[in-house]
Amino acid sequence: MTNHTSQVVVDLDKCIGCWACAHVCQAGLITFADDGRQRTLRFVRICGEDCTRCAEVCPEEAITLTPATETALAGEYLTATFDLLRCRRCDAPFTTERIINKLLAVIPQEFQNDAAELSWVRLCPDCRRVTEGEKVAQEWIMSRWPGDGLA
Numbered sequence: 001m002t003n004h005t006s007q008v009v010v011d012l013d014k015c016i017g018c019w020a021c022a023h024v025c026q027a028g029l030i031t032f033a034d035d036g037r038q039r040t041l042r043f044v045r046i047c048g049e050d051c052t053r054c055a056e057v058c059p060e061e062a063i064t065l066t067p068a069t070e071t072a073l074a075g076e077y078l079t080a081t082f083d084l085l086r087c088r089r090c091d092a093p094f095t096t097e098r099i100i101n102k103l104l105a106v107i108p109q110e111f112q113n114d115a116a117e118l119s120w121v122r123l124c125p126d127c128r129r130v131t132e133g134e135k136v137a138q139e140w141i142m143s144r145w146p147g148d149g150l151a
Helices: 020-024 052-056 099-104 114-123 127-142
Strands: 005-009 029-036 038-044 063-066 077-086 093-095
Touching: 005 038, 005 077, 020 029, 020 038, 020 052, 052 063, 077 099, 093 099, 099 114, 114 127
Parallel strands: none
Antiparallel strands: 005 063, 029 038, 038 077, 077 093
8 A cells, every 4th residue: 555645634614523534534643622612623734644534524525635745744733623512401512503503504494494393403412312202202191191191
């Protein structure tokens, strides 16, 4: 396998902070950390790995790999920082505003007519599961004891 050196170019205006790139970087050259208030992504500027996974997985096409021409960037990192949104139910930090906006942009319009139906978007994954469980339980109770909900 030939080792290619690439410059990692990240368009910070496009990046949504989803950290998909960090998950697929087997060499650990892209990292992320959440500190309770912010999510920080750190991208190596010059990559000596022979892969393009980070660019391929980016949902926003924010990462471009180009042949490296400047060795001065070797060992340097680009950092992107995003404020974390807090869950509306438990107040835990869980995502970025850009991720929420991306999610809302891909939900078909016919499902966006009822704002109450979209309330799950601003819940952390744990609270989404709890809320869905409560909804299913309530539907089950109503199907068994129609009327006031309890026999």
